[in-house]
Amino acid sequence: MSSVTTFEINEPLDMHLHLRDGDMLKLVGPLTSNTFSGALIMPNLVPPVTTKEALLSYKQRIKEACEGDTFEPYCTLFFQNDYSYEFLEDVKDDIIGIKLYPAGITTNSETGVSSMDVEVLRPTLESMSKLGIPLCVHGETNGFVMDREKEFMPIYESIAAAFPDLTIIMEHITTADAVELMDKYDNLHATVTLHHLLITLDDVAGGMLQPHLFCKPIAKRPEDRSALLDAALKAHPKLMFGSDSAPHPKHKKECCGCAAGVFTSPIALQVLTELFEKYQALENLNAFVSLNAQKIYNFKPLTKKIKLVKKDFVVPEIYEYKNENVVPMYAGETLSWSIED
Ligand SMILES: NC(=O)N[C@@H](CC(=O)O)C(=O)O
Numbered sequence: 001m002s003s004v005t006t007f008e009i010n011e012p013l014d015m016h017l018h019l020r021d022g023d024m025l026k027l028v029g030p031l032t033s034n035t036f037s038g039a040l041i042m043p044n045l046v047p048p049v050t051t052k053e054a055l056l057s058y059k060q061r062i063k064e065a066c067e068g069d070t071f072e073p074y075c076t077l078f079f080q081n082d083y084s085y086e087f088l089e090d091v092k093d094d095i096i097g098i099k100l101y102p103a104g105i106t107t108n109s110e111t112g113v114s115s116m117d118v119e120v121l122r123p124t125l126e127s128m129s130k131l132g133i134p135l136c137v138h139g140e141t142n143g144f145v146m147d148r149e150k151e152f153m154p155i156y157e158s159i160a161a162a163f164p165d166l167t168i169i170m171e172h173i174t175t176a177d178a179v180e181l182m183d184k185y186d187n188l189h190a191t192v193t194l195h196h197l198l199i200t201l202d203d204v205a206g207g208m209l210q211p212h213l214f215c216k217p218i219a220k221r222p223e224d225r226s227a228l229l230d231a232a233l234k235a236h237p238k239l240m241f242g243s244d245s246a247p248h249p250k251h252k253k254e255c256c257g258c259a260a261g262v263f264t265s266p267i268a269l270q271v272l273t274e275l276f277e278k279y280q281a282l283e284n285l286n287a288f289v290s291l292n293a294q295k296i297y298n299f300k301p302l303t304k305k306i307k308l309v310k311k312d313f314v315v316p317e318i319y320e321y322k323n324e325n326v327v328p329m330y331a332g333e334t335l336s337w338s339i340e341d
């Protein structure tokens with residue numbers, strides 16, 4: 001049996017990424033821009049990105065932090081019920097989509113929408129649909145934590161049915177229900193993270209509590225992980241890679257009241273390669289981390305070829321810059337694939 005020792009990924013894209021701001025942005029930005037051709041940047045800053053000025057200046061700060069002529073930040077706005085058609089028309093070419101958060105459901109979502117009623121959301125969604133602006137959604141209710149995504153499925157259905165021309169992305173799906181729903185409406189798509197392909201609730205809380213694996217939505221059951229993994233390994237055309245890499249400083253994770261978010265940027269491509277190799281699905285990896293997103297969002301990314309080699313990579317215990325720091329998933333562990341320098 002021949003075993004693969006090198007693998008090339010073209011134009012890797014991370015379609016759900018948190019880069020934060022200030023020194024944290026300077027710390028984590030390069031850890032994505034070194035290997036990815038582009039990424040969809042989440043707008044949940046404090047305060048969230050809701051104006052053209054905030055959007056353009058954030059994009060500029062990202063470009064500076066990422067020294068990016070080889071990395072494109074695809075920015076998003078934080079959904080509001082009262083965006084006017086004229087405003088959206090004006091900002092359309094500067095964004096890849098708009099991110100909708102139910103109020104208070106996850107990190108920095110306090111100013112999200114308080115009703116998911118289609119009629120309440122209609123004005124903004126109608127304009128987005130007309131202008132061809134995709135809608136990205138954090139799809140969780142405020143129900144029992146393991147059922148929040150499942151309970152959100154009827155809401156996705158109501159939006160998908162009411163706005164058949166609106167491209168909708170169910171962000172960071174974690175359940176078999178969401179995988180199933182994706183095929184029911186032409187306009188429904190999804191991102192899935194690396195960690196949700198790997199872990200279940202058992203890894204988070206089955207033994208000693210693992211704060212670095214705590215995120216929203218919480219990791220679910222083995223059967224959910226299997227459904228996600230099956231869809232990813234076959235590069236289901238409506239599914240894209242979105243790391244949801246969400247850095248929080250170590251003291252906000254290793255404490256009482258741990259912040260939600262798993263930091264995976266520096267290990268994402270190595271671990272994806274390991275995973276797709278393990279299941280003999282490497283031929284589908286380029287579609288999962290790039291081509292599917294290009295088709296769904298209809299764009300051409302910057303050219304970038306990343307070569308992975310089968311060589312041990314010891315994941316740093318911590319990444320630091322000035323007063324900021326962040327602990328990556330698999331800190332201190334050894335991965336079997338590395339990025340070639
Ligand atoms: N996923 C998370 O647990 N946290 C994200 C927010 C989000 O994507 O919901 C963050 O911004 O920290």
Ligand SMILES: [Zn+2]
Nearest residue numbers: 106138171216
């Ligand atoms: Zn989210």
Ligand SMILES: [Zn+2]
Nearest residue numbers: 016042244246
């Ligand atoms: Zn996120």
